[in-house]
Amino acid sequence: EVQVVESGGGLVQPGGSLRLSCAASGFPFSSYAMSWVRQAPGKGPEWVAAISGSAGSTYYADSVKGRFTISRDNSKNTLYLQMNRLRAEDTAVYYCPTNTWGSFADLWDFWGRGTLVTVSP
Amino acid sequence: ETVLTQSPATLSLSPGESATLSCTASQSVSTYLSWYQQKPGQAPRLLIYDASNRATGIPARFSGSGSGTDFTLTISGLEPEDFAIYYCQQRSNWPPITFGGGTKVEIK
Numbered sequence: 001e002v003q004v005v006e007s008g009g010g011l012v013q014p015g016g017s018l019r020l021s022c023a024a025s026g027f028p029f030s031s032y033a034m035s036w037v038r039q040a041p042g043k044g045p046e047w048v049a050a051i052s053g054s055a056g057s058t059y060y061a062d063s064v065k066g067r068f069t070i071s072r073d074n075s076k077n078t079l080y081l082q083m084n085r086l087r088a089e090d091t092a093v094y095y096c097p098t099n100t101w102g103s104f105a106d107l108w109d110f111w112g113r114g115t116l117v118t119v120s121p
Numbered sequence: 122e123t124v125l126t127q128s129p130a131t132l133s134l135s136p137g138e139s140a141t142l143s144c145t146a147s148q149s150v151s152t153y154l155s156w157y158q159q160k161p162g163q164a165p166r167l168l169i170y171d172a173s174n175r176a177t178g179i180p181a182r183f184s185g186s187g188s189g190t191d192f193t194l195t196i197s198g199l200e201p202e203d204f205a206i207y208y209c210q211q212r213s214n215w216p217p218i219t220f221g222g223g224t225k226v227e228i229k
Contacts, residue, residue, distance in 0.1 A: 111164035
């Protein structure tokens with residue numbers, strides 16, 4: 001059974017840092033490209049970052065480039081998002097969705113519950 | 122960046138009626154266009170991928186069409202559980218992967 005469980009969210013002050021984790025199971029994680037997608041309160045989804053299965057390639061939205069770093073530990077089946085220099089506009093629920101039939105960083109038919117990040121003084 | 126524009130922003134319909142939702146891309150995305158449904162407090166749910174393919178478990182009343190820059194999601198005979206927000210998403214030209222602004226289908 002496919003599972004992704006996001007964790008690490010919380011309240012952080014502007015300028016602060018946070019590291020999100022996504023524990024994956026039920027699919028060949030090391031072969032799968034993965035993405036982080038976020039959704040601010042009352043807004044639509046926004047793609048944040050993607051990483052290849054081998055971690056050899058990474059991609060970022062302009063809004064987070066230079067502040068966020070996506071990484072993975074295939075030995076632990078875990079995806080990470082290191083978030084630095086956080087801003088109020090980074091407040092959102094962060095998801096690490098996946099695909100149950102193939103390695104797609106850009107097509108997601110399984111989503112976890114997400115983890116809420118709140119950036120506020 | 123490929124901008125996706127959805128219309129209308131809100132669709133007010135009664136159960137049993139059909140809904141037609143539009144998504145227009147600022148440049149061609151071929152058929153790499155997906156549709157997601159989202160209800161309050163829930164994660165998005167994949168309905169349609171590659172313009173016209175229903176995801177696993179999605180009822181046949183949901184159908185997608187289009188290619189290039191113009192796409193349509195049709196819901197034939199709205200059920201009470203279909204009232205939600207619908208987003209289109211392109212995966213042709215990335216980064217970045219982009220979403221539309223959403224169409225809310227509400228009960229009239």
